Amino acid sequence: MCATKLCEDPEVDLRQIPLVALNVSVRRRLSLYLNPRCTVAADWTTVAESMDFEYLEIKNFETSKNPTLMILEVWEARSTNATVGKLLDILEASERRDIVEELRPLIDVDVKKYLERQSEPPVQVPEVDSCVTRAEDRHITMGDEMFDAFICYCQSDFQFVHEMIEQLEKTDYNLKLCVFDRDVLPGSCVWTITAELIEKRCKRMVVVISDEYLRSDACDFQTKFALSLCPGARSKRLIPVVYKTMSEPFPSILRFLTVCDYTRPCTQGWFWSRLAKALSLS
Structure with missing residues (x-):
């Protein structure tokens, strides 16, 4: 049996079927x-490496309750190569043919339903049978515009983020910030849309550093994802911002970057103009 051909229709190449075709039940299975971490068979870490995730990303995925589901969502958001056929190829190459044989009937059913939906005339909104955001219809923010910066922050630091909005958006700087609680529409997968916004919709990322930031899984993921982007995308550089005194050490992963420090009275006078200049660079 060819793993990348649909059993009922050998003309269907599963390498051309996007991963969005797979229902949530298949993903959970x-x-x-x-x-489960396994010493005798390939587990999710092997699959993640085959999907070209870097070491820092894989270490971050370990904090998730369901790392397999997370890597599928992030892979789907950032790779045009995220197809059903490619997933089966990865499982085969990882010597997990047991999974392919077990799930193949369910996968064929999902692919058949996906192809049927694609052939239907667009009279109404297609039936949604998965919690995964469609790759081809990703209306995830209030508008479809590009942002000058994605703001990585904790809820406890939102008052400072609000001040950032006042200083950078509602002044002559006229910058457009992506603030998750304000701009992202509800009902979408957090990890998937965060990855897409950072990589494709935001020119920079401002990281609001605080003690609370160091304990935030979401901030940890956002920071490491931005750092893991390919060298060509690293021009969308991170800008660490410290706005209050910290009791914990500054995160070592960001120590190589120049910090915009609001805690020093002698530099507060040009804090906002310096930050705005960094964000407005092409």
Whole structure:
């Protein structure tokens, strides 16, 4: 049996079927096989490496309750190569043919339903049978515009983020910030849309550093994802901002970057103009 051909229709190449075709039930079933760390068979870490995730990303995925589901969502958001056929190829190459044989009937059903939906005339909104955001219809923010910066912050630091909005958006700087609680529409997968916004919709990323930031899984993921982007995308550089005194050490992963420090009275006078200049660079 060819793993990349649909059993009922050998003319259908699964390498051309986007991963969005897979229903949540298949994803959960796949997680049951791959989530347990195993010394005798390939687990989710092997699959993540085959999807070209870097070491820092994989270490961050370990904090998730369902790392398999997370890598599928992030892979789908950032790679045009995220197809059903490619996933089966990865499982085969990882010597997990047991998973392929077990899930193949369910996958064929999902692919058949996906192709049927694609052939239907667009009279009404297609039936949604998965919690995964469609790659081809990703209306995830209030508008479709590009942003000058994605703001990585904790809820406890939102008052400073609000001041940032007042200083950078509602002044002559006229910058457009992506603030998750304000700009992202509800009902979408947090990890998927965060990855897409950082990589494709935001020119820079401002990281609001605080003690609370150091304990935030979401901020940790956002920072490491931005750092893991390919060298060509690293021009969308991170800008660490410290606005209050910290009791914890500054994160070592960001120590190589120049910090915009609001805690020093002698530099507060040009804090906002310096930050705005960094964000407005082409």
